[in-house]
């Protein structure tokens with residue numbers, strides 16, 4: 001049973017067609033990444049799946065009662081407002097110390113409870129946003145360019161954290177990213193979007209697809225091989241997680257998106 005089934009999705013904004021004929025399914029526990037150029041409709045697709053915008057054509061079906069955790073692309077915190085991480089995670093719903101602590105541990109942000117939100121590094125801030133999404137105990141975690149503002153090692157570490165979250169909680173993950181070669185190593189499936197689905201499949205299949213190469217060139221292939229090599233040989237960042245977890249969920253490249 002799919003968590004989400006998108007069929008023939010079209011989205012218009014005024015006279016402009018943003019998405020056309022998008023089909024996709026999300027299975028429990030899989031990590032799916034949407035890549036595509038600026039303005040290709042990635043955020044619009046996430047918002048349609050969240051139910052924040054209505055399709056102009058087609059359907060978005062969510063499993064009944066599906067719990068979704070959402071990490072937005074940007075979140076502005078008033079720099080003059082004193083707000084600890086603990087308090088931030090207790091808004092707008094009071095969660096209690098144990099739940100907050102557990103979410104921070106799962107997000108790789110243990111020990112930050114008493115820090116001011118405005119004092120956090122970019123990577124810490126992203127992990128706190130992730131912790132906030134985890135408080136929902138999501139079956140599906142949706143992240144819109146979650147590593148905006150992080151450097152490449154910071155981004156790679158964040159994507160490994162996402163894999164750790166999936167291993168711990170077993171949730172499916174749908175995310176948008178521009179960092180193609182980094183994110184591909186952490187994805188079971190990749191969807192290349194440009195107003196419509198250009199190509200989809202395993203990271204290797206998408207990286208070598210002519211449609212993908214037409215949009216992004218061929219430069220990521222070497223980096224992809226490098227990252228996957230690294231990925232196969234473990235990480236040195238202290239997280240103990242099973243790389244094979246969830247890959248059973250990964251559909252082959254010849255299945256529907």
Ligand SMILES: Nc1ncnc2c1ncn2[C@@H]1O[C@H](COP(=O)(O)OP(=O)(O)OP(=O)(O)O)[C@@H](O)[C@H]1O
Nearest residue numbers: 013014016018036037038039040041042043044045
């Ligand atoms: N509410 C809206 N009204 C009018 N146009 C919109 C609206 N929302 C999005 N668009 C347009 O739809 C297109 C796709 O936007 P979207 O934000 O989904 O793209 P994206 O792939 O996420 O882009 P980026 O990589 O730059 O974040 C853009 O041309 C955008 O200007």
